[in-house]
Amino acid sequence: MNQKKKQIIDAAQRLFIKKGFSSTSIQDILDEAEIAKGTFYNYFSSKNECLMAILELISEEIIQERIHLAYGKERDDESVFAAQMAVRFNIDKKHNLMALFSTVRGSEDKDLQAFLDKQYVMELHWVANRLKEIYGQEIDSLSYDYAIIFLGIVQQAAYVVKRTKPSIDQTEAMIQFSLNRISSLIETQSGVGNAFFHEEDFYKFLNVEEPSLDVLKQQIVETLNEINEARFPEKEYYAFIIEELQREKPRMVLLESIFLTLSKEVEGTINEGKIRKVSSLAWRLIEREKRKRLK
Amino acid sequence: MNQKKKQIIDAAQRLFIKKGFSSTSIQDILDEAEIAKGTFYNYFSSKNECLMAILELISEEIIQERIHLAYGKERDDESVFAAQMAVRFNIDKKHNLMALFSTVRGSEDKDLQAFLDKQYVMELHWVANRLKEIYGQEIDSLSYDYAIIFLGIVQQAAYVVKRTKPSIDQTEAMIQFSLNRISSLIETQSGVGNAFFHEEDFYKFLNVEEPSLDVLKQQIVETLNEINEARFPEKEYYAFIIEELQREKPRMVLLESIFLTLSKEVEGTINEGKIRKVSSLAWRLIEREKRKRLK
DNA sequence: AATAAAACTAGACTAACAGTATAAAGAAAT
DNA sequence: ATTTCTTTATACTGTTAGTCTAGTTTTATT
Numbered sequence: 156m157n158q159k160k161k162q163i164i165d166a167a168q169r170l171f172i173k174k175g176f177s178s179t180s181i182q183d184i185l186d187e188a189e190i191a192k193g194t195f196y197n198y199f200s201s202k203n204e205c206l207m208a209i210l211e212l213i214s215e216e217i218i219q220e221r222i223h224l225a226y227g228k229e230r231d232d233e234s235v236f237a238a239q240m241a242v243r244f245n246i247d248k249k250h251n252l253m254a255l256f257s258t259v260r261g262s263e264d265k266d267l268q269a270f271l272d273k274q275y276v277m278e279l280h281w282v283a284n285r286l287k288e289i290y291g292q293e294i295d296s297l298s299y300d301y302a303i304i305f306l307g308i309v310q311q312a313a314y315v316v317k318r319t320k321p322s323i324d325q326t327e328a329m330i331q332f333s334l335n336r337i338s339s340l341i342e343t344q345s346g347v348g349n350a351f352f353h354e355e356d357f358y359k360f361l362n363v364e365e366p367s368l369d370v371l372k373q374q375i376v377e378t379l380n381e382i383n384e385a386r387f388p389e390k391e392y393y394a395f396i397i398e399e400l401q402r403e404k405p406r407m408v409l410l411e412s413i414f415l416t417l418s419k420e421v422e423g424t425i426n427e428g429k430i431r432k433v434s435s436l437a438w439r440l441i442e443r444e445k446r447k448r449l450k
Numbered sequence: 451m452n453q454k455k456k457q458i459i460d461a462a463q464r465l466f467i468k469k470g471f472s473s474t475s476i477q478d479i480l481d482e483a484e485i486a487k488g489t490f491y492n493y494f495s496s497k498n499e500c501l502m503a504i505l506e507l508i509s510e511e512i513i514q515e516r517i518h519l520a521y522g523k524e525r526d527d528e529s530v531f532a533a534q535m536a537v538r539f540n541i542d543k544k545h546n547l548m549a550l551f552s553t554v555r556g557s558e559d560k561d562l563q564a565f566l567d568k569q570y571v572m573e574l575h576w577v578a579n580r581l582k583e584i585y586g587q588e589i590d591s592l593s594y595d596y597a598i599i600f601l602g603i604v605q606q607a608a609y610v611v612k613r614t615k616p617s618i619d620q621t622e623a624m625i626q627f628s629l630n631r632i633s634s635l636i637e638t639q640s641g642v643g644n645a646f647f648h649e650e651d652f653y654k655f656l657n658v659e660e661p662s663l664d665v666l667k668q669q670i671v672e673t674l675n676e677i678n679e680a681r682f683p684e685k686e687y688y689a690f691i692i693e694e695l696q697r698e699k700p701r702m703v704l705l706e707s708i709f710l711t712l713s714k715e716v717e718g719t720i721n722e723g724k725i726r727k728v729s730s731l732a733w734r735l736i737e738r739e740k741r742k743r744l745k
Numbered sequence: 746a747a748t749a750a751a752a753c754t755a756g757a758c759t760a761a762c763a764g765t766a767t768a769a770a771g772a773a774a775t
Numbered sequence: 776a777t778t779t780c781t782t783t784a785t786a787c788t789g790t791t792a793g794t795c796t797a798g799t800t801t802t803a804t805t
Contacts, residue, residue, distance in 0.1 A: 159752080159753085180790080180791060180792085181791080181792065181793085182790090182791080182792090190753080190754085191753060191754040191755060191756090192754085192755085192756085192793085192794095193752090193753065193754070193755085193795090193796095194752080194753055194754075196793075196794085197752075197753080200793095201792085201793085202792085272613060275609075279610075300627075303603075303606050303607060303610055304602075304603050304606070304631060306606055307599075307602035307603045307604075307605060307606030307607070308598075308599050308602045308603070309602075310602060310605075310606065311598050311599070311601055311602030311605065312598060312602070312646075312647075314570075315574075315598055315647060315651075318567060319647075319651040319652065320651070328646070329646075332595075332646045335643075336599060336635060339635065339638060339639055340631060340634065340635055343634060343638045344634055348630075351607075351623070351624075351627045352607075352610060352614075356610075356614040356615070357614065454781085454782085475761080475762060475763085476762080476763065476764085477761090477762075477763095485782080485783085486782060486783040486784060486785090487764085487765095487783090487784085487785090488766090488767095488781090488782065488783070488784085489781080489782055489783075491764075491765085492781075492782080495764095496763085496764085497763085
């Protein structure tokens with residue numbers, strides 16, 4: 156990411172945390188970032204867009220952290236899932252984001268609304284798939300029902316906990332509470348009744364086709380090419396990844412491992428952002444491949 | 451309620467529905483209500499306060515409607531509860547309030563936040579008590595857990611339904627879905643494990659003591675006295691209520707019936723608002739008495 | 746090194762807005 | 776009849792988002 160843009164985002168984030176979103180004026184951001192107004196509007200067309208950029212970064216951070224947590228562990232390990240769920244709350248806490256998110260939840264800005272809906276559905280997909288991995292493929296048709304119920308419990312519990320016991324960190328306990336309830340639900344009525352929610356519903360409302368595997372691959376290669384320059388020591392990684400993706404059956408295990416190393420390698424460098432992006436693309440690819448092979 | 455105040459609230463509500471909360475300026479409200487700026491600030495110190503007044507009215511409307519639905523029915527009738535839950539969604543729909551509520555959910559205004567928290571906790575209390583009535587007093591210690599889970603499911607489902615199938619009215623189906631899940635949860639694990647949430651937690655965070663029965667009675671009498679003027683035909687009702695409340699053991703069944711008739715009687719008159727308020731106070735009183743007698 | 750293109754700065758400017766203040770007209774109460 | 780409260784109309788202050796322009800600095804290209 157561009158240095159100025161990063162500078163703006165950092166400043167904005169500091170201020171949003173400190174003063175809240177709506178009490179932070181654009182002028183405040185200009186002062187904090189020590190840039191001119193024109194520069195700001197060169198990168199963002201509004202405060203909302205700046206906010207979206209921040210939220211996107213955080214979202215990538217969450218995905219990244221979840222990958223690390225899962226690495227090397229069994230996919231049906233419930234405690235891994237619990238830890239992965241906790242990531243969102245911890246990162247929110249770290250960035251004091253709760254307030255930010257809710258600021259934005261009720262915005263009347265169409266773009267922002269669409270952006271949040273999209274993030275929400277991505278989370279929903281992820282939860283549904285993880286539940287399937289943990290409780291078995293037989294819950295398949297009900298996995299979205301369960302995902303919605305689970306997210307409902309977690310969010311509601313978080314809301315209440317935050318207001319009743321803001322001092323103590325109850326994140327773990329709260330997630331465990333929600334997990335107990337959802338697993339109790341799943342165990343007693345798996346396969347019973349019809350699903351109320353279906354995967355297809357979400358594609359429709361997101362207005363996106365699930366991208367094909369080939370499209371995903373191409374996006375990864377493209378992004379890699381953008382950063383693939385001789386002077387970087389990670390050059391071999393990039394070459395390998397691109398090569399591997401061309402294969403008939405890319406060895407996903409290898410790729411997963413490479414991305415993990417790579418994302419540590421570039422931590423703090425200029426490429427961090429792009430690698431994070433490419434890595435989250437790759438993760439989706441890997442997920443999809445695994446699912447395909449299960450069927 | 452004062453005529454000018456009502457005029458302002460009506461205008462504001464129309465505009466909030468039409469244009470959204472944050473896109474409605476105070477000037478817009480002045481134009482719509484055909485009043486001067488000074489008048490507005492005479493009644494509300496900000497747009498937020500005006501909004502709170504609107505939300506409060508709606509909240510009373512919901513309580514009122516729920517009372518009507520329950521009247522004469524068994525307290526453990528699940529379908530009554532389903533209908534009562536639907537009230538909130540239908541009224542929200544009627545006033546196009548979904549947007550309004552979420553607009554406000556993330557506000558950084560302290561007062562507004564406190565106001566919403568309070569409304570939320572009142573809803574939570576109500577749900578917890580209704581669940582106890584429906585599924586038996588033995589779920590007692592867990593009733594807040596269940597209430598939170600239930601509200602979580604309902605809200606999440608509503609959020610998703612609104613985005614996936616905004617055209618069809620799925621309110622009933624969605625509530626039934628949530629009810630099925632919560633009753634399945636309750637039946638399979640009632641009495642098992644410790645409660646995660648407790649009634650006391652909410653008193654603490656609301657910074658309110660649960661008002662004593664006497665305080666409730668007093669509030670009712672006071673409000674009644676404010677409207678108890680000779681020229682109103684409902685004079686006998688008021689006198690009777692006040693008298694009945696003085697008794698050692700007020701006959702709650704009588705009072706409930708009187709309030710029901712009374713609230714119909716004053717519909718559309720100048721006293722409607724006050725009666726609604728007094729009626730919701732009385733309802734809490736009646737609830738409390740019934741609970742006391744069960745123990 | 747010269748030049749062209751871009752990114753950036755500083756600040757002026759407009760328009761919308763919240764909220765305060767005031768003076769005068771009108772209504773209600775005593 | 777007089778006082779008190781409410782309402783109006785309008786002016787004023789101060790803040791904000793966003794546009795625009797003219798000039799400067801940085802970066803890439805030849």
